[in-house]
Amino acid sequence: MKISKRIQNLEPSVTLAATAKVRELKAQGHNVIGLTVGEPDFTTPDNIEQAAIEAIKSGAVSFYTAAGGIPELKEAIIQVTKRDYEIDVKPNQVIVTSGAKFALYALFQTILDKGDEVIIPTPYWVSYGEQVKLAEGVPVFVETVLETDYKVTVEQLNAALTDKTQALMLNSPSNPTGMIYNEKELRAIGEWAVENDVLIISDDIYARLVYNGKHAPYMAAISDEIARQTIIINGVSKTFAMTGWRIGYAIGNAEIIKGMTDIVSQSTSNPTAVSQVASVEALLGDQSTVREMRIAFEERLNTIYPKVAALPGVTLKKPQGAFYLFPNVKGAMEMGGYDNVTTWVNDLLEQEHVALVTGEGFGAPENVRMSYSSSMEDLEEAVVRIRRFIENSQK
Known part of the structure; x- marks a missing residue:
């Protein structure tokens, strides 16, 4: 074979x-x-499980949904984004996926052609580079060190930039290091991306899991210009102990989100219906x-x-x-x-x-x-x- x-x-x-x-x-x-x-x-949490049980019993989750997510969950994501990022997004700028990992997969399939490059600071989450390669792209790893808290600098990004660079992968707080970029650092990187027309992929999946009085700023909240250059990746898995429910989402440029939705429509189809209903409760219910x-x-x-x-x-x-x-x-x-x-x-x-x-x-x-x-x-x-x-x- x-x-x-x-x-x-x-x-x-x-x-x-x-x-x-x-x-x-x-x-x-x-x-x-x-x-x-x-x-x-x-x-x-019990309130999330109960919302799922009620949806099952009502028969509301027995059928296909829209490929990119139910309207109620998109609206919940829009509300949470307004609260946390202080930015306004529309439903056509949101896609719900079968886990945040698949949101990344669909994104790379949407934005990359053969040979296109994605800058990925090391250490990095294990799937970033492999997903870029699956889209026939080239992961460009930029090494960071313990002495700088494993954070990439604009100088390093300039050294890695080529005419094939399409995107920069950024994860804060980081898996695996747990380190956080501060607002000054994010602004410098965001302005670099805008200046060089590089898409920022901001993996914010751990943003609410910060400790000892620290705060994790959001890249897309730095400025309107940077927000327009950013695709947000997030989900309910880590914050709400819902890894098994497999719900992630992406927010950003409507054309890119449409492309991702087209990928979903020909691959997974809609995310699990009952998980979507449970995620509405996760985002808007008791915290x-x-x-x-x-x-x-x-x-x-x-x-x-x-x-x-x-x-x-x-x-x-x-x-x-x-x-x-x-x-x-x-x-x-x-x-x-x-x-x-x-x-x-x-x-x-x-x-x-x-x-x-x-x-x-x-x-x-x-x-x-x-x-x-x-x-x-x-x-x-x-x-x-x-x-x-x-x-x-x-x-």
Whole structure:
């Protein structure tokens, strides 16, 4: 059987692979602490579930919807965008998709021709580059460093700019680093994009998960000119503990949104009807559980961060948002004679049954990603095991 070159060249998701390995080992009876998964460990709030149940019982969600989303959900997105970004958008500037990941996929399929380039600062979420390649585009990775909080500068963007540059991928708060761009930094990047006619893809999926008094400004809220140059990617998965419901959305230029809608109409068709109704309640209903989850994540971060930062051979800055730590483990690797972070991660799993995600899939071959979307007990035990692994590897 023939397999296409695009599939042969596709790198599988390291996060999904790591999570699958954890489930496999747990099924075999191993006491594995999995810190791989990129989702809240809370269940969906009751009011959202109840809205879904009522919609099912009424028969309202038994049928196809419009490919780009039901009007009620688009209106909810418009209201939330007005509240958070202070910008006005129209229904034809909004598309609802089967997860924010598919919003990105449809966007790249819409804006890229063969050879078009997308600038992606590293470290980056694992699917950005692969989705660009699936659209026959070229991901142009720009390396950032711990000393600058893993944030890209205008000078670096100028160095990466070519006549084939179509877009810049920006994620704040970042998966995997948890770092946030401030308003001054966003303005400088936004004005650079406007000046060079580069589309900004602003992945805002973690924007409400920020901690310790920090604030995550929105790129599209900086100015009207920058807003017109920006496509917003968002969804309900992280903020509302709805990863399984698969609802994302994109906001921006009406022509691009129409193109994305055409992609959806020939691929997934409409997002799941009941999930769309539930998402209306998520966006417009009671927000108290959102606050409770954010406070819980903040407590875990403040408890676990100093313990991880104190591990031998580990370098780490405190994240400001999302729910990940992204420590540099180069020193720990060298102590144990390792020259490959994936091997280090695999041996940690085999010997101590702690599952992390290799940084190689994020464009950071000296780092690992640790999710603190887990119980405090598991997080503290994981640090004990990691320390033991590092110390034993020196013997």
